[in-house]
Amino acid sequence: MTLPDVDPREFERLLAALCDAELGPTEMARLNQLLRSAPEWRDRYILYMSLHATLHNTMGGGRAAGVNDGGKTGRLPRIRLKVKGERCRWTANGRRHRVGLAAAAMVLTGAMGAIAGWWWLTDRAGLDASTHGPIVARSSRSVGVRLGADGLSVGPEGSMRAGEYRLIEGIVQVTFRRGAEVLMMAPAEFNLSENRVLLRRGKLTARVPAPAKGFTVETPSATLIDLGTEFAAEVDQMANAEVHVFRGEVIVQPRSQTDVRPVRLTASSATRVDGASATPSGIDVDATRFLRRLEEPATDYSRLAAAMKPRIYLDMEPTFDGHSLFEVGSSRAIGRFTPGPGHGTSWFPGRIGSSLRLRGPGHGDYALIPFRPEMVGESMSVVAWVLAESRPRWASILKRWGRPEDNSFHFGLYLDDGDLEIHTAQADGREFIAREGRPLPTGCWQQVAFVVDRKVLRLYRNGLEVARAEHPGLRPGSLESIGVGAKLNVAGDGPDPIEPGYWDGRLDEIAIYPQALDADQIRRLYLAAGDERAPEFISDEGASPGARSTPPSGHPSHESPHITSMSPPGPVGPAAAATPAPPKSRILPPLSSNRSDEVSHEGP
Amino acid sequence: MINFMVDATKQGTTDATTFIGLLAAHGQSLYRFIYTLLPDVDQAQDVYQDCVMTLWEKFGDYRAAEPFLPWAYRFAHFKVLAHRKKNRRRPVQLDTEVLDILAEVQVEDNERYEARLRALPGCLDRLKQGERRLLELRYDAGATVVQIARETNSRAESLYRALHRVRRKLLHCIERRLGTEEAG
Numbered sequence A: 001m002t003l004p005d006v007d008p009r010e011f012e013r014l015l016a017a018l019c020d021a022e023l024g025p026t027e028m029a030r031l032n033q034l035l036r037s038a039p040e041w042r043d044r045y046i047l048y049m050s051l052h053a054t055l056h057n058t059m060g061g062g063r064a065a066g067v068n069d070g071g072k073t074g075r076l077p078r079i080r081l082k083v084k085g086e087r088c089r090w091t092a093n094g095r096r097h098r099v100g101l102a103a104a105a106m107v108l109t110g111a112m113g114a115i116a117g118w119w120w121l122t123d124r125a126g127l128d129a130s131t132h133g134p135i136v137a138r139s140s141r142s143v144g145v146r147l148g149a150d151g152l153s154v155g156p157e158g159s160m161r162a163g164e165y166r167l168i169e170g171i172v173q174v175t176f177r178r179g180a181e182v183l184m185m186a187p188a189e190f191n192l193s194e195n196r197v198l199l200r201r202g203k204l205t206a207r208v209p210a211p212a213k214g215f216t217v218e219t220p221s222a223t224l225i226d227l228g229t230e231f232a233a234e235v236d237q238m239a240n241a242e243v244h245v246f247r248g249e250v251i252v253q254p255r256s257q258t259d260v261r262p263v264r265l266t267a268s269s270a271t272r273v274d275g276a277s278a279t280p281s282g283i284d285v286d287a288t289r290f291l292r293r294l295e296e297p298a299t300d301y302s303r304l305a306a307a308m309k310p311r312i313y314l315d316m317e318p319t320f321d322g323h324s325l326f327e328v329g330s331s332r333a334i335g336r337f338t339p340g341p342g343h344g345t346s347w348f349p350g351r352i353g354s355s356l357r358l359r360g361p362g363h364g365d366y367a368l369i370p371f372r373p374e375m376v377g378e379s380m381s382v383v384a385w386v387l388a389e390s391r392p393r394w395a396s397i398l399k400r401w402g403r404p405e406d407n408s409f410h411f412g413l414y415l416d417d418g419d420l421e422i423h424t425a426q427a428d429g430r431e432f433i434a435r436e437g438r439p440l441p442t443g444c445w446q447q448v449a450f451v452v453d454r455k456v457l458r459l460y461r462n463g464l465e466v467a468r469a470e471h472p473g474l475r476p477g478s479l480e481s482i483g484v485g486a487k488l489n490v491a492g493d494g495p496d497p498i499e500p501g502y503w504d505g506r507l508d509e510i511a512i513y514p515q516a517l518d519a520d521q522i523r524r525l526y527l528a529a530g531d532e533r534a535p536e537f538i539s540d541e542g543a544s545p546g547a548r549s550t551p552p553s554g555h556p557s558h559e560s561p562h563i564t565s566m567s568p569p570g571p572v573g574p575a576a577a578a579t580p581a582p583p584k585s586r587i588l589p590p591l592s593s594n595r596s597d598e599v600s601h602e603g604p
Numbered sequence B: 001m002i003n004f005m006v007d008a009t010k011q012g013t014t015d016a017t018t019f020i021g022l023l024a025a026h027g028q029s030l031y032r033f034i035y036t037l038l039p040d041v042d043q044a045q046d047v048y049q050d051c052v053m054t055l056w057e058k059f060g061d062y063r064a065a066e067p068f069l070p071w072a073y074r075f076a077h078f079k080v081l082a083h084r085k086k087n088r089r090r091p092v093q094l095d096t097e098v099l100d101i102l103a104e105v106q107v108e109d110n111e112r113y114e115a116r117l118r119a120l121p122g123c124l125d126r127l128k129q130g131e132r133r134l135l136e137l138r139y140d141a142g143a144t145v146v147q148i149a150r151e152t153n154s155r156a157e158s159l160y161r162a163l164h165r166v167r168r169k170l171l172h173c174i175e176r177r178l179g180t181e182e183a184g
Helices: A010-019 A025-037 A041-060 A098-114 A301-308 A521-533 B001-013 B015-036 B041-057 B069-086 B096-110 B110-118 B120-124 B129-141 B145-152 B156-183
Strands: A078-080 A089-091 A135-147 A159-161 A163-176 A179-195 A198-209 A217-218 A222-226 A232-235 A241-247 A250-254 A263-265 A268-273 A280-283 A310-316 A324-326 A332-338 A348-349 A356-359 A366-371 A380-388 A396-400 A409-413 A419-425 A430-439 A445-452 A457-461 A464-471 A481-484 A504-513
Touching: A010 A025, A010 A041, A010 A457, A010 B156, A025 B096, A041 A263, A041 B015, A041 B096, A041 B110, A041 B129, A135 A179, A159 A163, A159 A396, A163 A268, A179 B041, A222 A232, A222 A241, A241 A250, A250 A268, A263 A268, A301 A504, A301 A521, A324 B145, A332 B129, A348 A481, A356 A366, A366 B129, A380 A396, A380 A409, A380 A521, A409 A445, A419 A445, A419 A457, A430 A457, A445 A521, A457 A521, A481 A504, B015 B041, B015 B069, B015 B096, B041 B069, B069 B096, B069 B110, B110 B120, B110 B156, B120 B156, B129 B145, B129 B156, B145 B156
Parallel strands: A198 A217
Antiparallel strands: A078 A089, A135 A159, A135 A163, A163 A179, A179 A198, A198 A232, A217 A222, A222 A250, A232 A241, A241 A268, A250 A263, A268 A280, A310 A504, A324 A332, A332 A366, A348 A356, A356 A504, A366 A481, A380 A445, A380 A504, A396 A409, A396 A481, A409 A419, A419 A430, A430 A464, A445 A457, A457 A464
16 A cells, blocks of 8 residues: 555644644644545555544543543443434433323333443433532532432533532532532432532532631531631431531531530531431541642652652552542552442541552452562562551452462461461562561551661561561562452452452552662651641540551561561461461561571472 | 334344344444544533434334345434534544545445454454553543653653554554464
């Protein structure tokens, strides 16, 4: 095929621009000219555009109904059927229709939707908001939002009209016309109107500037009138409401038939108003349940971590699609978070900013991040903050552990003992392990870290070394991904089908460094987090896991560091479940004794 | 016609069942056809929906022995022309002459294009993780290139090129696979 006088790259640039950007009149004229000129160009055009349309329909369109619709091809179809010759149109809630025509459309839609592979008329988006009430707010940011079809959707430019919304997944930041900013967290059902939210079910946090004073949140059991402040509210299935005030003042007016005296809540106070009696009961304020910012704050911790030049750094800032994990180190890799069904939202307050919550073995939430063996050499350090709700068997923090020939490191909790462990493998089958020997505390943030080089494998918790073993250097392995909160399968593209070791709790500030950090650096990172907790992300001291985040004085390692090595470490994987755990702690002589902590046995 | 459709669907008559089956099998192809003539997602979706309703109205004229897609493409072609006429103030469009040729080529050569796109799933499986991820961000997450650039702290220009490279790679893979099948 020869196409004289035309650079094929020019034609391809026009096609790419047509798919991903806009073509100006001159470019479109050129495209028309080329398409007229030769059948080969037409052939290429048809294939290229068909591919683009097919990718859009086979890969796209399922998650971010309405809110993330800035994308030209990502904009999701409104669910409607126009009926020829009729002015009205059928929309998903059937509010405007002529009965016969709407029924026809519904029957057709229902019948079609039942067919496997039918990709169009599915329950993807909310209602077409353009036919409803006035615009009262806009969606200023969103995280993996999926709205129910029986509620309104978000309109052009993020406009949100007065009316009912049902948030199935994700977080939407709603900014009202007078400036009140509300984060709605799924699952939630709510109604918006001017400077007001009716929260039927779910969770919100609100920041209300002075011009929006009087911003009101109504719940089934109480009305909350803001006096210029920051607060959170949650309504459960039984219509019980909780109000937590972080700053300023809120008046809580119970909807009681007998006692209508309001409660005046000031900063760091909270109340629960039960749905049956509408009686307020004082409770401790809890900031750990309510995400109050989507932006990750710049802190001393993040600056210090970045200064140590991590290859991969997951600060766990919520992302627009709710599934991507953007690492902010030098690799610029994009990870993928895969929650199990019914996750609602997976971003919660973290040790710094926000964190990713994984719900343990019953739900199968996990993430993975692309990794290339050349990203690190024989030395490597991993530092992370973790909050365990429980200690599932082989709970994973970070693992690169596929086929025996791929195994590199295995960082998490040991079998059912639940103590922190780091486990590495060598090409010759030898494995090395360092274990803390006591269960990881639950319900509070812990800094966990390991450092490996050609001499030693060290395990740290809360800034102090808790175990070590001699070590010949990290094996590169070939698995092209790392499991976050789960061990991956041999292909590295999903959880291990037999022993995934799901994490139950939250993960935050996961950093992988291509060098061995020294004990002082680990300690400085630990202290930087402690010194730098931004006030808006912490709760009343002692009232919550976040607040109980590991003051040094409570740490067991203020005893002598626990130098531990296991020999043999016991297999990791399915066989290990049936194998009695080895003795947990053996005090080893100092490393200078030249004792080898290696073990040689079959890999997991 | 609509009433008939409702009755037919309720009663599970052959017409309704056949129509729904054909649409389930060929809906994507029909949408692709419309999109190549009207390369704008919103407009293509509108025309598709109009087209489906018209196809159902005219389904009584459809003969079972006739291939469905070429028959459906003719209606889709007219729907696109009508839509363009209604929206003629939009200046940046394919010329009508070009559009007619593109429609004609696809009606005549439908099976060849269909065969190529059937090879796509196998080629998607062969993408590297990063390439696959980029497509997911663009198509699944529905992000624009500019949004992806902002989130990943990358240059939009680089992402445009990267996306184009991935699509080109997929097209090469499709051609290779088809070549292998034909040779085999």
